[in-house]
Amino acid sequence: MKVLIIEDEFLAAKQLQAMMLECDPAIEIVGVLDSVESTIQWFNTHPSPDLLLADIELADGQSFSVFEQIEIKCPVIFTTAYDEFALQAFKVHSVDYLLKPINEEALRKSLLKFYELKKLYGTSTASIDIKMLATLLRDSTVPSDTYRDRFLLRQGSRLLPVEVNEIAYFYTKDRVTFVKTWDKRILSIDYHLDELEKILHPKQFYRANRQFIVSPKSVNKIHIHFHNRLKLELSPVNEEEVYISREKSTDFKTWMGE
Structure with a gap:
């Protein structure tokens, strides 16, 4: 054929x-x-x-x-x-x-x-x-302009406009969603990860698991873990360990450009 x-x-x-x-x-x-x-x-x-x-x-x-x-x-x-x-x-x-x-x-x-x-x-x-x-x-x-290119994020009592290309990754902790920017700021955002997954461009961000949505440049290293899971080292560093399930590992590696 x-x-x-x-x-x-x-x-x-x-x-x-x-x-x-x-x-x-x-x-x-x-x-x-x-x-x-x-x-x-x-x-x-x-x-x-x-x-x-x-x-x-x-x-x-x-x-x-x-x-x-x-x-x-x-x-x-x-x-x-x-x-x-x-x-x-x-x-x-x-x-x-x-x-x-x-x-x-x-x-x-x-x-x-x-x-x-x-x-x-x-x-x-x-x-x-x-x-x-x-x-x-x-x-x-x-x-294409439905995908968000900026957010208005909270920092204390202030609201800050942040461009999507300033964001390294999104994550949840204690039921609150945060973004971490390339300059290491941590800001809260009034969206759940499920909502963000729908409004972020799929080439720019990937839903790694229930806690993290990452950009490709934020993935510093990828380690093969037990049972064919992948462990990610993010940059800027996050205190939480980030894993890709065995079921999603092939899809993730393709998205990363394997």
């Missing part, structure tokens, strides 16, 4: 290739492209692959632009950082999608779905209207 990948993040593309071959060694990666322009050029000079994996957000625009400019006849699996609720349109139109950070189990399930659809419909796309899908997604997704 010939697969074309559209992904503008080098590490993500490399990881995706490796996971594809782990899922099915018979897969042939015929190309890895990083932009709308290069994808259009590729399709104009190459036969259609059997399957296309396309990131939605590329450096020069959304990959939907490709489908609006040329006819794509192969099935598509989209990869995206959009939240699951916003992507119900994909299920309705029988196009699968992978939420970033992508793990091997999710990829394997998507490939199995593709194989089943291929048995039913052969090499056709089962009359999926990609242009309609693009419109539905644009109309239904949460806009």
Whole structure:
């Protein structure tokens, strides 16, 4: 099976290739492209692959632009950082999608779905209207500016505006949520971690466990612990020990860029 990948993040593309071959060694990666322009050029000079994996957000625009400019006849699996609720349109139109950070189990399930659809419909796309899908997604997704870029935080009797990029991690202690900034300030915040998880960009922060949401730069060291758990050393230092469960360890390592 010939697969074309559209992904503008080098590490993500490399990881995706490796996971594809782990899922099915018979897969042939015929190309890895990083932009709308290069994808259009590729399709104009190459036969259609059997399957296309396309990131939605590329450096020069959304990959939907490709489908609006040329006819794509192969099935598509989209990869995206959009939240699951916003992507119900994909299920309705029988196009699968992978939420970033992508793990091997999710990829394997998507490939199995593709194989089943291929048995039913052969090499056709089962009359999926990609242009309609693009419109539905644009109309239904949460806009990127929904993710918070600043918070108003408490410090004693004062309220301080703090940019998200000033925050190393969020954590809870004694049922109170705090942020720790890069300059080692500890400030309270009127959100639970469950709420923060929904309004922080998934590329910038990861829910490590019930007590911590961390940024990648805050992870100073990662130790392999008992039962394949991971122990994190954070910077700035936190007195609490931070663990990643065995179930989440693969997902976390992928998010960190393994």
